[in-house]
Amino acid sequence: MYQAPRGTSDILPEEHPYWTYIEEKASELCRLHGYRRIETPVFEDARLFIRGVGEGTDIVEKEMYTFEDRGGDLMTLRPEGTAPVCRAYLEHGMHNLPQPVRLYYIAPIFRYERPQAGRYRQHQQFGFEAIGEGDPALDAEVIDMAWQLFARLGLKGLYLVLNSIGCPKCRPGYLAQLRSYYGKIAAGLCPDCQARLERNPLRLLDCKREACQTAAESAPRSVDYLCPECHEHFQRLRVYLDLLKLPYQINHRLVRGLDYYTRTVFEVQPEGEGAQSTLGGGGRYDGLIEELGGRPTPAVGFAAGIERMVLNLKRQGISIPQGPPAADVYLAHVGQGAKERAVELASWLRGNGVGAILSGSSRSLKAQLRQANALGVAHALILGEDEVKRGTVILRDMARGEQQVMTPEQALQALRGVV
Numbered sequence: 001m002y003q004a005p006r007g008t009s010d011i012l013p014e015e016h017p018y019w020t021y022i023e024e025k026a027s028e029l030c031r032l033h034g035y036r037r038i039e040t041p042v043f044e045d046a047r048l049f050i051r052g053v054g055e056g057t058d059i060v061e062k063e064m065y066t067f068e069d070r071g072g073d074l075m076t077l078r079p080e081g082t083a084p085v086c087r088a089y090l091e092h093g094m095h096n097l098p099q100p101v102r103l104y105y106i107a108p109i110f111r112y113e114r115p116q117a118g119r120y121r122q123h124q125q126f127g128f129e130a131i132g133e134g135d136p137a138l139d140a141e142v143i144d145m146a147w148q149l150f151a152r153l154g155l156k157g158l159y160l161v162l163n164s165i166g167c168p169k170c171r172p173g174y175l176a177q178l179r180s181y182y183g184k185i186a187a188g189l190c191p192d193c194q195a196r197l198e199r200n201p202l203r204l205l206d207c208k209r210e211a212c213q214t215a216a217e218s219a220p221r222s223v224d225y226l227c228p229e230c231h232e233h234f235q236r237l238r239v240y241l242d243l244l245k246l247p248y249q250i251n252h253r254l255v256r257g258l259d260y261y262t263r264t265v266f267e268v269q270p271e272g273e274g275a276q277s278t279l280g281g282g283g284r285y286d287g288l289i290e291e292l293g294g295r296p297t298p299a300v301g302f303a304a305g306i307e308r309m310v311l312n313l314k315r316q317g318i319s320i321p322q323g324p325p326a327a328d329v330y331l332a333h334v335g336q337g338a339k340e341r342a343v344e345l346a347s348w349l350r351g352n353g354v355g356a357i358l359s360g361s362s363r364s365l366k367a368q369l370r371q372a373n374a375l376g377v378a379h380a381l382i383l384g385e386d387e388v389k390r391g392t393v394i395l396r397d398m399a400r401g402e403q404q405v406m407t408p409e410q411a412l413q414a415l416r417g418v419v
Contacts, residue, residue: 007121040084054259077110099132118308127303134298140240170227280304327355330372
């Protein structure tokens, strides 16, 4: 039998209430903050990610789904959401709009990586971006929105971690210190980190191997090498976060996994589970628009995987709205004439706003009503040859087992009263 590809999953109907719950909470949060939804293509020019995300990142080196199309162009399935949004910002002249431009998306993301709980090769991501403003108050807004998202979902036991990784002006000096520190202990690092030492030393702080994590504990701290502008930005951000009463912690090892980040980086993590279980994260990326061919444009954003949010909702036993049943009424019939009349009535009911499921079989009435119960439908309309002749229907309350004869119009009004 065929199965879903490794690292992917089917979202079955009984799972969808979680997804609907999260998407509705996320969309409402964005509306309250003035963010508007944007949709970008599932695949993009591969160079967008190679240039924007960074050649030395795990995403570009190991995780992208890249293919050559029939025209000979190299395309990549979207491995993250920020670079495509920035491409759209540039392509459609959004720099002419009032700044910052606030955008959000809910979209599938594709990364070839080892599947684990809440982390898939195709997963759904919610993210938002504020492009065109460098004020640390905007960083605070984005961080507050991320925190409020999880609060609105009802998740508890989370903590917010924060760091500043500087800018192109001050980062080279910090990277030199990292190379000096790690160069003395390179033999004890994992093979990946030994390769990163020269190409991308910042990523050494993010390695999940135990030996590398131990080494990172004593590594130089980025905040100690910030230029005056980055230092002031970080201090002002902390003032705003304190005003918002957000319970953040400084984590000097936090760097995030994409090269475009500058200054602020942050994550929201479940207590006791570490960075590998991060619910979401983001930061500032003031150089990305320019890297993609635009003029210097500051920006800040956040993203979170919906599967991981669903996993945490289940772990914490949070009850969510189940939504309406698949339909409001089930049409059961006995006899060919009754079936033909049921076909007409089902269409008429739907046209009047009442969800209807038509029994498609010629099974016994008892079997049809068993199916109605299994589907969780609250009411059934029963038609036999007598009802067809008289122009009536039998409306049955499935929970009480009570039923009464009425005209279709009366049944419609009754269903409208309970739907």
